[in-house]
Amino acid sequence: MLIALLVMSFIALALGAVLGFSALKFRVEGNPLVDKIDAILPQTQCGQCSFPGCKPYATAIAAGEADINRCPPGGEEGIRKLADLLGKEFIPFGEDTAAPKPKSVAVIDENTCIGCTLCIQACPVDAIAGAAKQMHTIIAVECTGCELCVAPCPVDCITMVPLPQTLQTWKWQYPEDAQEKKAP
Amino acid sequence: MRKLHTFHGGIHPAEHKLESSAQPSLRAPLPQRLVLPLKQHIGSAAKALVQAGDKVLKGQLLAAAEGMLSAAIHAPTSGTVAAIDFHAVAHPSGLPELCIVLQPDGEDRWLEHAGFDYRALPRDELLNRLRDAGIVGLGGATFPTHVKLNNAQHIQTLILNGAECEPWITTDDRLMCERAAEIVQGIEILRYLAQPADTLIGIEDNKPQAIAAMQQACAGSGIEVVVIPTLYPSGGEKQLIKILTGKEVPSGGRPLNIGVVCSNVATAFAIHRMVNHGEPLISRLITVTGNVKSPRNIEALIGTPIAELVQLAGGALEDANGYIVGGPMMGLEVTNAQLPVVKGSNCIIVKSDKLFPAPPPALPCIRCTRCVQVCPAELQPQDLYWFARAKNLGKAQSYNLFDCIECGACSYVCPSNIPLVQYYRFAKSEIWANERDKEAANLARERHEFHLLRIEREKQDKADKLAQKEKAALAAKAAAATQAQPIPSQPAQSQPAPDPATVSATDAVAIDALRAQVREIAHPEAKHTKE
Numbered sequence: 111m112l113i114a115l116l117v118m119s120f121i122a123l124a125l126g127a128v129l130g131f132s133a134l135k136f137r138v139e140g141n142p143l144v145d146k147i148d149a150i151l152p153q154t155q156c157g158q159c160s161f162p163g164c165k166p167y168a169t170a171i172a173a174g175e176a177d178i179n180r181c182p183p184g185g186e187e188g189i190r191k192l193a194d195l196l197g198k199e200f201i202p203f204g205e206d207t208a209a210p211k212p213k214s215v216a217v218i219d220e221n222t223c224i225g226c227t228l229c230i231q232a233c234p235v236d237a238i239a240g241a242a243k244q245m246h247t248i249i250a251v252e253c254t255g256c257e258l259c260v261a262p263c264p265v266d267c268i269t270m271v272p273l274p275q276t277l278q279t280w281k282w283q284y285p286e287d288a289q290e291k292k293a294p
Numbered sequence: 295m296r297k298l299h300t301f302h303g304g305i306h307p308a309e310h311k312l313e314s315s316a317q318p319s320l321r322a323p324l325p326q327r328l329v330l331p332l333k334q335h336i337g338s339a340a341k342a343l344v345q346a347g348d349k350v351l352k353g354q355l356l357a358a359a360e361g362m363l364s365a366a367i368h369a370p371t372s373g374t375v376a377a378i379d380f381h382a383v384a385h386p387s388g389l390p391e392l393c394i395v396l397q398p399d400g401e402d403r404w405l406e407h408a409g410f411d412y413r414a415l416p417r418d419e420l421l422n423r424l425r426d427a428g429i430v431g432l433g434g435a436t437f438p439t440h441v442k443l444n445n446a447q448h449i450q451t452l453i454l455n456g457a458e459c460e461p462w463i464t465t466d467d468r469l470m471c472e473r474a475a476e477i478v479q480g481i482e483i484l485r486y487l488a489q490p491a492d493t494l495i496g497i498e499d500n501k502p503q504a505i506a507a508m509q510q511a512c513a514g515s516g517i518e519v520v521v522i523p524t525l526y527p528s529g530g531e532k533q534l535i536k537i538l539t540g541k542e543v544p545s546g547g548r549p550l551n552i553g554v555v556c557s558n559v560a561t562a563f564a565i566h567r568m569v570n571h572g573e574p575l576i577s578r579l580i581t582v583t584g585n586v587k588s589p590r591n592i593e594a595l596i597g598t599p600i601a602e603l604v605q606l607a608g609g610a611l612e613d614a615n616g617y618i619v620g621g622p623m624m625g626l627e628v629t630n631a632q633l634p635v636v637k638g639s640n641c642i643i644v645k646s647d648k649l650f651p652a653p654p655p656a657l658p659c660i661r662c663t664r665c666v667q668v669c670p671a672e673l674q675p676q677d678l679y680w681f682a683r684a685k686n687l688g689k690a691q692s693y694n695l696f697d698c699i700e701c702g703a704c705s706y707v708c709p710s711n712i713p714l715v716q717y718y719r720f721a722k723s724e725i726w727a728n729e730r731d732k733e734a735a736n737l738a739r740e741r742h743e744f745h746l747l748r749i750e751r752e753k754q755d756k757a758d759k760l761a762q763k764e765k766a767a768l769a770a771k772a773a774a775a776t777q778a779q780p781i782p783s784q785p786a787q788s789q790p791a792p793d794p795a796t797v798s799a800t801d802a803v804a805i806d807a808l809r810a811q812v813r814e815i816a817h818p819e820a821k822h823t824k825e
């Protein structure tokens with residue numbers, strides 16, 4: 111009886127030591143949950159979630175400090191994915207969050223631009239090219255449509271233009287929506 | 295007799311082939327205007343080489359293949375390039391596409407051209423010529439032929455698809471009746487390229503005349519004409535391979551994975567015209583049928599408007615109400631008669647309420663599993679419908695949504711009239727779009743991380759410069775002080791010569807600091823969670 115107890119407690123201790131050792135030895139750098147959440151967020155980096163970018167919002171969600179319904183660019187689909195990942199219930203957008211908009215890109219009116227570089231400083235993905243006192247241009251494929259460059263422009267020469275549909279971005283409609291449209 | 299196999303499911307829709315298959319084909323006269331989309335094939339659009347106002351000859355290259363997966367476009371007749379502009383095409387989106395508009399001059403004057411001895415050419419060169427002649431699969435998929443054959447050497451089986459299983463369509467049937475010998479010459483070129491152990495032609499048993507013609511043309515060539523039972527969709531690539539060889543193409547795989555290459559009989563004909571006569575792909579045979587006076591097959595130049603072909607088939611009857619481009623099972627409904635015929639158009643059906651009554655409203659799924667019984671891809675259509683309808687895309691994908699060939703057999707038998715295929719198309723395009731969004735997000739994440747790093751580095755640089763300035767100022771002060779009280783015996787101490795070892799050490803410290811910043815920017819959560 112005593113021997114059995116001893117053997118069992120020895121095994122328990124040994125396994126515990128192995129576990130403890132591997133926890134230290136194979137510790138994962140960073141926080142994998144944050145990365146998983148960040149992978150769902152659209153990376154627009156717009157700050158509409160009230161955090162200074164997607165990663166900080168992901169960090170706050172992981173820490174349980176923010177709800178999952180704060181990212182308008184992600185749309186309801188994004189909330190649904192976050193709910194799935196975190197095993198939570200789907201919740202609609204809150205009253206204080208902006209409504210999702212169609213994806214747009216910023217366009218600079220190059221005749222009005224005075225080359226002040228304020229928009230360059232605001233762009234979170236370095237998608238604006240230009241130098242001091244020179245006309246600026248937006249690299250459309252890299253623009254995330256975050257709108258952060260619009261407000262700082264002192265001459266209001268930046269507008270957000272919704273992306274036109276092309277054959278590359280065209281999608282089949284949800285059949286029930288298509289029927290509703292045909293009916294009248 | 296070859297032992298035939300069967301694929302799962304299949305249906306027997308009303309054939310409606312006799313309307314058009316008995317008439318000999320007709321060559322269309324020159325149309326008023328030709329509209330040539332730059333993208334008539336799978337892959338990237340061809341790149342236009344001409345400008346508005348250019349005079350071109352018949353067979354002249356108008357747009358070259360661009361990138362790995364693409365095909366060239368040629369002038370179907372001589373004339374003037376009227377414009378290169380956006381024009382409506384037969385695409386479910388209804389979005390216009392970039393097209394070359396050609397005004398024929400009525401002379402139909404050929405560019406100098408001639409056939410060549412393909413056996414004298416290296417294989418690569420022959421494939422390049424196929425690409426430059428704009429040859430694509432003419433069964434409807436329009437996959438560039440030179441890409442399909444690129445890695446196909448010493449294969450087991452070459453299959454020629456003459457099944458033509460979709461109702462109403464009879465172009466392959468007519469082509470085989472009228473051009474059997476030329477198709478066989480094209481098949482010989484395919485055999486030369488792919489060196490197959492066996493070559494088979496699969497034809498459904500509802501085309502006795504075509505079967506006889508092909509058997510006669512193939513006599514003594516080692517090509518075997520295999521008559522298969524009529525069952526939709528036996529002309530689907532995977533289904534035909536299963537019937538003829540008993541082998542299954544793995545999910546997500548290509549026929550080449552199991553040593554098979556499958557090509558349409560019309561493609562073989564186009565290859566023959568190109569190699570033995572030097573003619574690029576500028577025309578094709580197309581069935582014009584349905585609610586028209588005299589349904590028939592017409593050899594039309596690529597770019598001819600639908601309206602002119604309908605006129606050649608005797609014109610649409612009174613109660614016509616639109617067109618189907620392709621067959622009734624997989625084709626596309628359109629209303630614009632000015633849309634051009636493209637390389638992949640095999641059929642135009644003029645519609646009427648009598649021939650194609652509008653489907654009754656859809657009812658809820660009763661889980662009768664009739665769709666499961668007929669699905670040739672052995673899927674669970676009712677489950678796929680359920681997931682697609684709930685927009686549960688991940689689940690739909692894990693039920694092999696992408697194995698669905700959109701044949702429409704499930705919708706055809708569904709007693710609840712559910713437009714099942716529409717749900718599958720919706721789900722597939724949603725998944726592709728998500729994939730694109732994900733790529734864009736990854737790019738934005740990378741750029742944002744770089745942006746943070748850049749700002750941090752700039753800050754650091756500024757701070758360093760400031761520190762250096764201060765240090766320099768201090769040193770200057772100290773130097774001034776020592777000069778006030780000169781101690782000639784120790785001149786070196788006040789301004790030590792830069793020692794290479796110390797310099798690299800400070801650099802190393804700076805690099806370490808930068809590395810730490812990068813790490814922190816890449817994983818800021820450690821700091822943020824504490825806040």
Ligand code: SF4
Nearest residue numbers: 154156157159164181
């Ligand atoms: S609201 Fe903007 S910053 Fe916040 S997670 Fe969404 S895209 Fe990122």
Ligand code: SF4
Nearest residue numbers: 659660662663665708
């Ligand atoms: S055939 Fe229609 S009703 Fe029957 S199980 Fe399939 S989807 Fe449901």
Ligand code: SF4
Nearest residue numbers: 669698699701702704
């Ligand atoms: S459309 Fe797709 S799911 Fe329906 S029967 Fe054909 S392959 Fe199966």
